[in-house]
Amino acid sequence: MYNEIDLDKIDLNSEFPTEEPKRQYHFMAKGQKWVREFEYKNNRRPCFFIQTFGCQMNEHDSETIAGMLRTEGFTETENRESADIIVVNTCSIRENADNRFFGQLGSMKKIKEENPEAIIAVCGCMMQQQHITDTIKEKYSWVDIIFGTMNIYKFPELLRNCLENRKKIISIYDAQEKIIEGLPVERKFRHKSFVNIMNGCNNFCTYCIVPYTRGRERSRMPEDIIREIRALADDGVKEVTLLGQNVNSYGNNCNFDCDFSELIYKINEIERIERIRFMTSHPKDLSDRLIRAFADCEKLCRHIHLPVQSGSTDVLRRMNRRYSKEDYLNLIEKIRTAVPNMAITTDIIVGFPGETEEDFEHTLDLAERVRYDSAFTFLYSIRTGTPAAKYEDQVSEEIKHARFDRLVEVINRITAEKNAEYFGKTVKVMVDGKSARNDKGTYAGRTDTFKLVNFNADEDLTGKTVDIKITDAKTFSLFGEIV
Numbered sequence: 001m002y003n004e005i006d007l008d009k010i011d012l013n014s015e016f017p018t019e020e021p022k023r024q025y026h027f028m029a030k031g032q033k034w035v036r037e038f039e040y041k042n043n044r045r046p047c048f049f050i051q052t053f054g055c056q057m058n059e060h061d062s063e064t065i066a067g068m069l070r071t072e073g074f075t076e077t078e079n080r081e082s083a084d085i086i087v088v089n090t091c092s093i094r095e096n097a098d099n100r101f102f103g104q105l106g107s108m109k110k111i112k113e114e115n116p117e118a119i120i121a122v123c124g125c126m127m128q129q130q131h132i133t134d135t136i137k138e139k140y141s142w143v144d145i146i147f148g149t150m151n152i153y154k155f156p157e158l159l160r161n162c163l164e165n166r167k168k169i170i171s172i173y174d175a176q177e178k179i180i181e182g183l184p185v186e187r188k189f190r191h192k193s194f195v196n197i198m199n200g201c202n203n204f205c206t207y208c209i210v211p212y213t214r215g216r217e218r219s220r221m222p223e224d225i226i227r228e229i230r231a232l233a234d235d236g237v238k239e240v241t242l243l244g245q246n247v248n249s250y251g252n253n254c255n256f257d258c259d260f261s262e263l264i265y266k267i268n269e270i271e272r273i274e275r276i277r278f279m280t281s282h283p284k285d286l287s288d289r290l291i292r293a294f295a296d297c298e299k300l301c302r303h304i305h306l307p308v309q310s311g312s313t314d315v316l317r318r319m320n321r322r323y324s325k326e327d328y329l330n331l332i333e334k335i336r337t338a339v340p341n342m343a344i345t346t347d348i349i350v351g352f353p354g355e356t357e358e359d360f361e362h363t364l365d366l367a368e369r370v371r372y373d374s375a376f377t378f379l380y381s382i383r384t385g386t387p388a389a390k391y392e393d394q395v396s397e398e399i400k401h402a403r404f405d406r407l408v409e410v411i412n413r414i415t416a417e418k419n420a421e422y423f424g425k426t427v428k429v430m431v432d433g434k435s436a437r438n439d440k441g442t443y444a445g446r447t448d449t450f451k452l453v454n455f456n457a458d459e460d461l462t463g464k465t466v467d468i469k470i471t472d473a474k475t476f477s478l479f480g481e482i483v
């Protein structure tokens with residue numbers, strides 16, 4: 001956690017500031033008082049449970065919510081049923097995310113019946129859509145707080161109002177809010193951290209809801225980002241992942257003079273930071289300067305996630321991606337020439353409206369030519385409010401699924417072949433902790449190229465970088481031995 005402020009020094013009798021985040025620290029101080037009284041009465045601290053759907057951006061937002069609650073004195077619980085505050089941070093990128101959320105919300109009615117004092121809060125991308133908040137108001141009366149993606153920083157205030165007045169609070173902003181600096185953030189890992197560098201997206205790909213739920217692009221000031229990363233490094237962080245919907249347009253239309261590649265050069269100078277990663281890049285904005293940064297900056301990991309979405313120039317045009325199949329292949333060529341061992345991953349959508357068999361074959365062809373290290377594949381999902389939702393030539397579910405299966409087969413074969421190239425090699429692995437399938441002493445970590453490596457160790461090496469000789473390569477992971 002960075003930027004810890006002593007809440008005891010805040011005078012609650014003074015007027016509440018209007019300036020942020022000062023104002024929220026006042027509410028956190030009030031919250032702390034409430035938490036202490038709760039503890040005195042109940043002989044335990046109140047606890048929270050956060051469920052997060054969706055991307056890293058959402059995960060990071062949840063870390064901010066957790067950071068604010070912890071600052072007030074709440075503890076975290078893994079058990080939703082016993083939580084005093086439940087927060088669900090939603091995603092609306094595809095329809096199944098919506099459905100899962102409503103399923104979850106339905107199951108919370110019982111929690112509220114058993115513990116009417118519990119607070120149920122929902123936030124995130126889904127809340128930025130009117131039809132969703134209308135449905136919640138109408139059908140899910142047990143929800144206490146609804147807030148959006150642009151006012152997460154206000155959570156302490158919303159929570160206080162809800163607890164003190166015991167009334168439903170709904171607070172969604174559509175207007176652009178400037179980014180609020182200096183909120184407490186909780187990290188899942190001690191040795192690595194997400195760092196948000198910008199919010200929003202200006203690209204309006206025709207299938208995508210994000211520009212509507214996260215608003216226009218806003219970049220953080222470079223000095224704020226550097227200050228945060230220095231503080232993280234002081235706190236033991238060795239790896240940072242810079243987050244933005246399109247990091248390549250960092251700094252565009254801003255009142256400072258620093259583009260994304262310059263930001264990388266600056267971060268590369270920060271002592272004790274060993275690895276720099278970033279997500280996500282739009283191919284149309286990937287500059288030669290950034291490619292050069294890969295060669296110049298030894299801390300910048302040799303992995304790029306470069307969503308292609310489709311291999312058909314025609315589909316790409318209707319997606320409003322603003323590059324052709326050839327442009328994308330040329331870009332890959334340029335990257336591979338400058339950084340020969342770069343790992344490349346991507347996102348691909350199958351079954352975009354009007355996608356023909358020939359269009360789809362272009363996608364297969366592109367996948368074969370690029371030879372991705374791995375790829376996330378998605379079935380096109382209609383998102384209300386986006387241009388593509390109104391396109392008439394929607395592809396049938398049957399064809400979508402059949403194409404999806406064919407694509408996954410190609411992608412997985414290539415991923416397995418790429419992983420097999422690691423066999424017998426010794427790689428540097430930054431250890432994240434115990435392996436997900438932890439059978440006693442199995443640990444997991446990532447190579448510079450983002451390959452997942454499992455290995456056995458007698459001691460806990462979390463956060464350390466170790467040399468591992470790869471002895472087995474599977475489709476989705478590598479296995480090795482410490483050397």
Ligand code: 5AD
Pocket residue numbers: 093094207208209307309347348349378379380381382383
């Ligand atoms: N349907 C399917 N996949 C989508 N994505 C974004 N919007 C949609 C949609 N409507 C995918 C894109 C994007 C990733 C985060 O989610 O591939 O890169």
Ligand code: SF4
Pocket residue numbers: 201202203204205208209210211245246282
């Ligand atoms: Fe969505 Fe396109 Fe923006 Fe990515 S670049 S968030 S796909 S609109």
